[in-house]
Amino acid sequence: MTTGASTSATATSPTSPGSVSTPSTILRTVDLTKDFRGFTAVNAVSLDVAEGTIHALVGPNGAGKTTLFNLLTGFLTPTSGQILLRGDDISGRQPEEIAHLGVARSFQITSLFEQMTLLEHLELALASPTGLGYKFWTSRKSLGRFKQRGMELLAEVGLADRSGVTAGSLAYGQKRALEISLALANDPALLLLDEPTAGMGLEDVDRTIALVKKASVGRTVVFVDHNMHVVGSLADQVTVLQSGEVLAEGTYDDVRNDERVITAYLGESGGEHG
Incomplete structure (x- = not known):
């Protein structure tokens, strides 16, 4: 299987709320939570995205990936927690305000x-x-x-x-x-892509991988995708979500060999499909 992480890291727990972000952190969430009438779609997610990297969010259906994207881009307001863009709190700001701060997003549905x-x-x-x-x-x-x-x-x-x-x-x-x-x-300094290869044939998938790599030059990319070939080809860092919480985090090789991830997400597919 292709491995795309250009930096090595050991699988880690999510960033603790009390830790200090490094100067290279462009996007950070602290205990980010979203409740819908008693259902918690995103539960205390703490996440650091390093500037200039490609960061993947993966997980089974219902893991909270799209809800997290909607929070990051202002389409939903957090129930609690913070979203920091280069250290500035943007929690609850409107989508157009966030866009003017250098954040752009594509959607899963055209x-x-x-x-x-x-x-x-x-x-x-x-x-x-x-x-x-x-x-x-x-x-x-x-x-x-x-x-x-x-x-x-x-x-x-x-x-x-x-x-x-x-x-x-x-x-x-x-x-x-x-x-x-x-x-x-x-x-934009930060580009968020929601399922950029959803519904594509193999030829279009490989073309889109090349396109995202090109688009990432000089900027940070965060993307959601179920296709683990895409994740392995692109991601420097992978965050795995399950039931709205961070299950594991690290390089692609780290998370694909994590027993918790295999059980919760990859299952018997061996990591080829989401």
């Missing part, structure tokens, strides 16, 4: 405008920080200033030759590539 061209998607994404992106009556001439950068971003994900076609005409893997380009539009 959310594109089917009748808009790829370049139009990028132009709107690039215009949004200026306010133009929210003015749907804005002229094409006004958005034209973003064309060059939009084409550069499409080229980065291998879609420059499709810039004039509508998003609805793309194959599934190409739609996911477009979404990654949209997430990169405002050059």
